Amino acid sequence: MPNIASILKAEISRVARKEVRAEIETLKKASVAHRASIAELRRQVGALEKELRRVAKGTTRAAPAADSDNETEAGTKRRFSATRLAAHRAKLGLSAAIYGQLVGVSGQTIYHWEQGKARPRAVQLESLAAVRELGAREVAERLSA
Incomplete structure (x- = not known):
């Protein structure tokens, strides 16, 4: 006849593993969801940075044209040292x-x-x-x- 203490210990260990496995599964699902949302946010940031560069490039092209008008009215462009x-x-x-x-x-x-x-x-x-x-x-x- 097996020892009751060893059977009880084995059963407690089995139940504990089952509970931990269930908790880990919920944490894994949450981690996957968080990683997916982080990846989506990174894509959005990349797209916004790309658009910002495009807009900035467009304004820098437009700015010299406006400056050239000011130069003809005010004379030459001044430098500073x-x-x-x-x-x-x-x-x-x-x-x-x-x-x-x-x-x-x-x-x-x-x-x-x-x-x-x-x-x-x-x-x-x-x-x-x-x-x-x-x-x-x-x-x-x-x-x-």
């Missing part, structure tokens, strides 16, 4: 605050431009170009006026 701005200010021997008065901005803005933390807008580039064309005497006259 932080080191040249600093060199011009040093050549004139002006502080950033005084140079900013000539351009029409604050001294802090001049510092930010020179350090490359910010870039001037188109209108400010025109003001910078106008100041750049001035000599030391003309700058002194403007400051005294």
